[in-house]
Amino acid sequence: MRMARQFLSFATLGLPLLLSGCFFFRRIRHLPVPEPPSNVLTVTPEQLIAQLNRRWDAFTSLTATVDIQATQFKSEQGVEKEYTTFRANILMRKPGMLRVYGRVPVIGTEMFDMASDGENFTLYIPHYEKAYEGPDTLTKKSSSMMENLRPGFFYDAMVVRGIPPDDTYSVTADSETVEGVKRKHLLLIPEYILNITRPTSGSRQLTPVRVITFHRSDLLPYEQDLYDSEGNEETIVTYANYQAFGFGPYPQTITIKRPLESFQLELAIEKITENMNLNNDQFVVKVPPGTKIQHLQ
DSSP: OOOHHHHHHHHHHHHHHHHTTTTTOOOOOOOOOBOOOOOOOOOOOHHHHHHHHHHHOOOOOOEEEEEEEEEEEEEETEEEEEEEEEEEEEETTTTEEEEEEEEEEEEEEEEEEEOOSSSSEEEEEEEGTTEEEHHHSOOOOOSSSGGOOOOOOHHHHSOOOOOOTTOOOEEEEEEEEOOSSTTOEEEEEEEEEEEEEEETTSSSSSSEEEEEEEEEETTTHHHHEEEOSOEEEEEEEEEEEEEEEEESSEEEEEEEETTTTTTTEEEEEEEEEEEEOOOOOGGOOOOTTOOOOEEEE
16 A cells, blocks of 8 residues: 555656656657648638529539449448449439439440439339339338339439528538548548538427538538438438539539448449430330339338
């Protein structure tokens, strides 16, 4: 006990000396200093929302040619499976019409054809001579996670929607440090983080809807997290390498992650055109007679 008290007294007296650096040699290491961007824009939350809504209001339709890389994750086994990249064409029109048809790699024949009128969708897979039909809004979950997918998540990933009047929001300023191309070269990325919520009926609780991250170098969205009605994170979308495609900046790479289904789609944009005239019949899948059709709820 006496030795313990002596040690405690020594530690108590020695701690200030240790903190002050007396009687100790110090070693100084030079750490990489994050480099801030040359241009940092500052706007009010209202200005950020107004810009987002202007971009959404100006959008009417979109056509794109993309290469899609699909990856499936099996976390319980600690493995991931990458599928061969395939070419796809995408058509979109407000308010929620979508058409995506993919082609078999190398061969170029039709892999699948999916269309939605904003309320119901049809997915046709020629190889299996099978088609799926169902509502865009999931009404009953299936034991098969892939059958729970609806076209809406793809539409919401391709274009960042504006904010409806009934949704509430808050904006915070933050920064992220990322590694640059050069070794030990860090970049400081100032950001605005827009949290969008919706009042819960009969409660004071706010339900999360979306979280959008903007880089303050150009005030463009670089990430969008979307939540379901129960507050689960359904989709994580990242946008990279913005380029001018004639109508304005659009990301060359869009990565769509679906945590609940454990898969990811990475889209490399080759060509994109905005605000073309698209007819209703361009959003119809022609299912051949005799095809087995499974109806989803």
